[in-house]
Amino acid sequence: MxxxxxxxxxxxxxxxxxxxxxxxxxxxxxxxxKGLRVLVLERGYELKHVEDYKTAFKDPWEFEHRGKISIVAxxxxxxxxxxSAKEGxxxxxxxxxxxxxxxxxxxxxxxxYHTGGKSLLWGKHTYRWNQEDFLANAKEGLGVDWPIRxxxxxxxxxxxEKFVGISGQPEGLAVLPDSTxxxxxxxxxxxxxxxxxxxxxxNRPITIGRVAHLTKPQPWHSxxxxxxxxxxxxxxxxxxxxxxxxxxxxxxxxxxxxxxxxLVHNAIVKEIILDDKAQKAKGVRVIDQNTMExxxxxxxxxxxxxxxxxxxxxxxxxxxxxxxxxxxNDSDQLGRNLMDHHLAIGARGDIDxxxxxxxxxxxxxxxxxxxxxxxGNDKRGYxxxxxxxxGATRADWSRGATETGFGxxxxxxMTQPGPWKINLSGFGEVLPNPNNRFxxxxxxxxxxxxxxxxxxxxxxxxxxxxxxxxMNDGAEMLEAAGFKNVVAYDNPVAHMGLGIxxxxxxxxxxxxxxxxxxxxxxxxxxxxxFVTDGSAMASASNVNPSLTxxxxxxxxxxxxxxxxxxxxx
Amino acid sequence: MNRRExxxxxxxxxxxxxxxxxxxxxxxxxQLASTETGSxxxxxxxxxxxxxxxxxxxxxxxxxxxASGVDSPGVDSPGxxxxxxxxxxxxxxxxxxxxxxxxxxxxxxxxLERKGFLTLSPDQQTAMLTQIEADxxxxxxxxxxxxxxxxxLLGYFTSEMGIKASFDYQxxxxxxxxxxxxxxxxxFMYGNQA
Ligand SMILES: Cc1cc2nc3c(=O)[nH]c(=O)nc-3n(C[C@H](O)[C@H](O)[C@H](O)COP(=O)(O)OP(=O)(O)OC[C@H]3O[C@@H](n4cnc5c(N)ncnc54)[C@H](O)[C@@H]3O)c2cc1C
Ligand code: SF4
Numbered sequence: 001m002x003x004x005x006x007x008x009x010x011x012x013x014x015x016x017x018x019x020x021x022x023x024x025x026x027x028x029x030x031x032x033x034k035g036l037r038v039l040v041l042e043r044g045y046e047l048k049h050v051e052d053y054k055t056a057f058k059d060p061w062e063f064e065h066r067g068k069i070s071i072v073a074x075x076x077x078x079x080x081x082x083x084s085a086k087e088g089x090x091x092x093x094x095x096x097x098x099x100x101x102x103x104x105x106x107x108x109x110x111x112x113y114h115t116g117g118k119s120l121l122w123g124k125h126t127y128r129w130n131q132e133d134f135l136a137n138a139k140e141g142l143g144v145d146w147p148i149r150x151x152x153x154x155x156x157x158x159x160x161e162k163f164v165g166i167s168g169q170p171e172g173l174a175v176l177p178d179s180t181x182x183x184x185x186x187x188x189x190x191x192x193x194x195x196x197x198x199x200x201x202x203n204r205p206i207t208i209g210r211v212a213h214l215t216k217p218q219p220w221h222s223x224x225x226x227x228x229x230x231x232x233x234x235x236x237x238x239x240x241x242x243x244x245x246x247x248x249x250x251x252x253x254x255x256x257x258x259x260x261x262x263l264v265h266n267a268i269v270k271e272i273i274l275d276d277k278a279q280k281a282k283g284v285r286v287i288d289q290n291t292m293e294x295x296x297x298x299x300x301x302x303x304x305x306x307x308x309x310x311x312x313x314x315x316x317x318x319x320x321x322x323x324x325x326x327x328x329n330d331s332d333q334l335g336r337n338l339m340d341h342h343l344a345i346g347a348r349g350d351i352d353x354x355x356x357x358x359x360x361x362x363x364x365x366x367x368x369x370x371x372x373x374x375x376g377n378d379k380r381g382y383x384x385x386x387x388x389x390x391g392a393t394r395a396d397w398s399r400g401a402t403e404t405g406f407g408x409x410x411x412x413x414m415t416q417p418g419p420w421k422i423n424l425s426g427f428g429e430v431l432p433n434p435n436n437r438f439x440x441x442x443x444x445x446x447x448x449x450x451x452x453x454x455x456x457x458x459x460x461x462x463x464x465x466x467x468x469x470x471m472n473d474g475a476e477m478l479e480a481a482g483f484k485n486v487v488a489y490d491n492p493v494a495h496m497g498l499g500i501x502x503x504x505x506x507x508x509x510x511x512x513x514x515x516x517x518x519x520x521x522x523x524x525x526x527x528x529x530f531v532t533d534g535s536a537m538a539s540a541s542n543v544n545p546s547l548t549x550x551x552x553x554x555x556x557x558x559x560x561x562x563x564x565x566x567x568x569x
Numbered sequence: 570m571n572r573r574e575x576x577x578x579x580x581x582x583x584x585x586x587x588x589x590x591x592x593x594x595x596x597x598x599x600q601l602a603s604t605e606t607g608s609x610x611x612x613x614x615x616x617x618x619x620x621x622x623x624x625x626x627x628x629x630x631x632x633x634x635x636a637s638g639v640d641s642p643g644v645d646s647p648g649x650x651x652x653x654x655x656x657x658x659x660x661x662x663x664x665x666x667x668x669x670x671x672x673x674x675x676x677x678x679x680x681l682e683r684k685g686f687l688t689l690s691p692d693q694q695t696a697m698l699t700q701i702e703a704d705x706x707x708x709x710x711x712x713x714x715x716x717x718x719x720x721x722l723l724g725y726f727t728s729e730m731g732i733k734a735s736f737d738y739q740x741x742x743x744x745x746x747x748x749x750x751x752x753x754x755x756x757f758m759y760g761n762q763a
Contacts, residue, residue, distance in 0.1 A: 059740065060727040060760045066657075067727070067763030070664040088763040186746050231745040233761045356752075361745035362759040396756060397726045397735075401719040404702060406630040407695070411646075414726065415735040417756045 021117020024305035025247025030557035044113030053238030107455035108497035116248035127543035143432030147519035168210030189357035197481035212245035233362035308534035328523035341499035347474030349483035426470035677713020
């Protein structure tokens with residue numbers, strides 16, 4: 001008995017953060033900087049910043065398959081083929097074979113189970129949501145109204161942007177509010193041409209992509225050991241310069257500097273332990289991924305940052321007399337309204353001329369074309385909008401495989417840059433739909449005995465209607481700029497998950513009858529549990545979501561500490 | 570959705586970055602569960618003669634050249650053989666290409682073997698490959714020629730000697746800026762494809 005009490009005391013912290021990825025890193029940093037003793041539980045293995053980026057400095061010839069993925073690796077990473085089909089980066093992607101899930105309807109679940117989570121994989125595009133993004137549900141009577149508005153998030157956007165370090169160009173657009181920026185990256189000559197032509201002929205602005213790269217590090221970036229971007233674009237193998245924002249390079253080091261953070265790896269959080277009497281969570285139950293040993297940890301507040309599907313699964317798994325359908329799930333909204341962005345659609349083309357124009361360096365970013373549909377006076381037959389990411393580059397030697405010829409002239413030709421090509425890839429908003437959901441399997445388990453996730457979601461009529469415009473508008477812009485061989489493409493079987501922006505499934509809202517979380521990301525009916533990753537989103541916008549998750553996390557952490565101080569938790 | 574559809578999708582998304590043989594190779598996923606790969610060593614995929622034939626084919630695609638760009642033993646720029654393309658082809662065919670592509674490839678080499686490729690004069694060899702290329706162009710299916718060419722280019726232009734002889738290799742550029750280049754100027758290589 002005594003022993004147990006001592007053990008319980010040893011395993012007790014002020015706060016537990018589940019997951020060390022994009023949002024977990026922020027939760028850990030904020031809670032610790034505000035004085036809490038924080039335990040971070042990470043299900044994956046330990047990955048150390050710099051020293052574990054084993055492929056980061058490899059030259060092309062050091063890869064056995066010169067970057068191509070082997071058949072064996074492709075089998076293990078089938079969900080992530082699109083992104084991980086590279087020899088240098090596959091180590092950062094979770095092995096799908098060992099971590100199976102069920103697809104009632106097709107869904108690619110792309111995961112990164114290790115320190116830093118998907119913050120090591122992301123494309124770093126960072127955009128604020130706009131005013132309308134937080135109003136659209138209410139105006140259109142879809143999903144639930146957001147319990148917060150853009151203005152409430154602005155101070156938190158500013159706060160995280162400063163620490164993250166975002167390169168970009170202010171444009172003063174309502175549709176794409178400016179962030180606090182570091183210097184923007186350059187555009188190539190055909191990109192400048194496209195920007196000018198589209199502005200003139202179609203009155204649509206194009207800006208340089210806003211990406212979380214340090215183009216000019218500030219003292220607070222240097223303080224955690226981050227340096228200037230070197231423009232090698234080998235980010236997908238991990239950045240030894242800490243030049244792109246990841247929790248490994250930025251938030252976790254800051255959290256550690258407080259000396260109040262403990263990070264435990266291989267700790268799969270299975271469920272939240274409820275104190276039935278107090279109607280509060282008292283801790284979490286964890287399975288060691290290697291030894292299968294089950295342990296418990298206790299805290300006053302719990303932050304779920306296990307990624308949208310991960311966090312919601314933990315809530316679903318946390319069943320009790322009070323919550324037979326999962327923690328906080330009186331509304332039956334848990335797992336519903338699964339959203340993503342739809343992509344794999346756009347336009348591409350070639351352009352003559354610009355023969356003496358080139359660029360030096362490998363830019364880890366692209367152009368950005370903000371939403372212009374259903375905006376201002378534009379009204380379409382579908383709801384919401386889309387944007388594009390893309391850019392122009394010159395074809396390299398690999399064009400030779402499909403060009404005729406061989407021999408010495410051919411060889412020489414391949415050592416010179418080829419024609420300019422451009423691609424505009426659309427990112428469309430997906431509407432909240434209660435029938436797009438995931439559940440936990442009743443009979444299929446993973447190797448830790450946890451129920452497998454069952455995906456059952458697809459794009460609907462609205463998304464399909466929007467796709468037509470994404471193709472046509474992309475082609476129209478390229479044609480306006482005089483590009484040739486313009487091809488508008490659509491992947492007829494593009495499906496959910498490929499956008500890797502999973503959102504929804506434990507949405508925020510004003511009413512506990514129709515939502516899981518309140519305006520501070522607290523479970524309505526279990527206030528010391530906070531969920532601050534993509535699970536919380538009530539709608540999806542069409543811009544990349546991670547900046548908004550980070551802002552929400554910092555805001556929620558602030559609220560949690562205030563509430564703790566006020567003894568409300 | 571089965572794996573083959575998944576692959577087709579990926580191809581769509583990448584907008585033609587993968588060549589047909591690579592795609593076909595990947596479509597072998599479904600058979601994978603029952604077979605194993607990676608047990609053979611490079612050198613065991615082709616017979617010695619076939620290995621020599623592919624060496625010759627690769628060298629005709631990317632020959633060793635001198636400064637004036639002519640085939641020559643006075644090396645300025647190495648050729649496919651210098652950088653070991655035939656061994657590389659074997660590793661790639663074994664690990665990254667599926668059975669259908671492997672079969673296609675083996676049939677192609679077998680054909681060249683039957684026609685006594687190695688005993689032909691360089692001009693005859695070039696003429697034969699020109700014909701094979703023209704035939705391959707007639708349909709969009711993967712072909713022996715496309716696989717050979719793709720692997721030769723990949724093996725050569727990502728090898729240390731090939732890169733250093735062909736490009737301005739910049740592993741750490743340090744900046745990104747729009748610039749002007751002169752006609753005939755070498756391409757840059759940043760080594761970020763892997
Ligand atoms: C290739 C790629 C490109 C992307 N590009 C962009 C982009 O340009 N812009 C953008 O905004 N977003 C982008 N994203 C999405 C972005 O990465 C995610 O939105 C973001 O990482 C989500 O943060 P998170 O904290 O919710 O999850 P993650 O960063 O994935 O972190 C979750 C962590 O929780 C851990 N975990 C999971 N389950 C448990 C458990 N049961 N117990 C303990 N730990 C657990 C995981 O191992 C992981 O470390 C991209 C993603 C990918 C894969
Ligand atoms: S391009 Fe910049 S962020 Fe990416 S790996 Fe290189 S230095 Fe790091």
